[in-house]
Amino acid sequence: MxxxxxxxxxxxxxxxxxxxxxxxxxxxxxxxxxxxxxxxxxxxxxxxxxxxxxxxxxxxxxxxxxxxxxxxxxxxxxxxxxxxxxxxxxxxxxxxxxxxxxxxxxxxxxxxxxxxxxxxxFQHRFGSGAVRLRRLLAEGVLGRPLLASANTLWFRDDDYFAVPWRGKWEVEGGGPTMGHGIHQFDLLLSVLGPWTSVTAIAERQARPTDTEDVSAALVRFDSGAVATVVNSLVSRRQTSQLRFDFEHATVDLEHLYGYTNANWSLTAGPSITSAWDRDQTDLPSGHTAQLAAVLDALDAGETPPVSTADTRLTMEFVAAVYASAFTGRTVGQGEITEGHPFYAGMAGTGAPWLNGVSRS
CATH class of the missing domain: 3.40.50.720 (NAD(P)-binding Rossmann-like Domain)
Structure with missing residues (x-):
């Protein structure tokens, strides 16, 4: 069709x-x-x-x-x-x-x-490296996930935010946590599965915005794994990095706006390396890869990826980062429901720098 x-x-x-x-x-x-x-x-x-x-x-x-x-x-x-x-x-x-x-x-x-x-x-889910990683984890080859990190360290100058709708809560919904790093930590969540709690900070360090330009979070997962997630728009050496430490291997990804197999590396013993290298498919991450997966699902009468059920976990994570950062509390998965200040908007009770609250 x-x-x-x-x-x-x-x-x-x-x-x-x-x-x-x-x-x-x-x-x-x-x-x-x-x-x-x-x-x-x-x-x-x-x-x-x-x-x-x-x-x-x-x-x-x-x-x-x-x-x-x-x-x-x-x-x-x-x-x-x-x-x-x-x-x-x-x-x-x-x-x-x-x-x-x-x-x-x-x-x-x-x-x-x-x-x-x-x-x-969320096109980063669909490159062959991410598909391979999730498959080997599901097969038990890599062992239990222990530790991970997702760093989106990008640079956007003041001219970037001269566009009227950028940097505004009411139009963008947030800063790099919402609109930039979301690709990296969505990929992280697609690998590690359900998260249980988030402890975070968010700051406006340098940019003329209402939203944050930096955030950092410590995350716990159902599996027992822990991860750090850092999102930045003030980092002049730009990079997008993910690292996964499993019981039997470490898997690294470093790129900027999209990856191929060449951007991945594996540190492990010979048997795991052989399993990783066995699949020679090299499909870049990107919109074509995701659209093809969407059409495959529609052809099969299945729910296309990334479904709203998948996306809600990522959106809830974003809300938890802001809620933790602006209230100083650890936020649990499932806590932000109707009536919660951060359910109706990511700014919730308000960014401290807009409320006149000193962070010193």
């Missing part, structure tokens, strides 16, 4: 989505796009040879797409996703999918009511 796809928001990330669609000929076809900025829409239309529409409603009416890729600022994701579901189209939502757990639960309720799946774009 060939699935028809549309894109809403034709900024930079839309190119990755359009590329993924065109790299799967016979399986996916780009049929239209929407952007509020006419010149940007025209440039996208010329590049990808597709019609553009002034509104999502017009596109849905004209094309009746199977999938709609939402590439707009995060604050618009929920309303657009609800509109897609009401029209019979499945949303494929860029990260972060929504601004809060309350919004996410609204999205899940609409998904259930429509009987259509929603997928979140």
């Amino acid at each position: 060939t699935y028809t796809c549309a894109i809403v928001g034709t900024g930079a990330i839309a190119g990755a989505h359009a590329t993924a669609i065109t790299e799967l000929p016979g399986r996916a076809r780009l049929v239209g796009a929407v952007d509020l900025e006419p010149s940007r829409a025209a440039a996208f239309a010329e590049t990808w040879d597709v019609p553009t529409y002034p509104t999502l409603a017009a596109l849905l009416d004209a094309q009746r797409p199977d999938l709609v890729h939402l590439c707009t600022p995060p604050g618009s994701h929920l309303s657009l996703a609800l509109e897609c579901l009401a029209a019979g189209a499945s949303p494929v939502v860029e990260k972060p999918p929504v601004l809060s757990l309350a919004e996410f639960d609204r999205l899940r309720a609409a998904e259930d009511a429509a009987g259509l799946p929603v997928a979140t774009v």
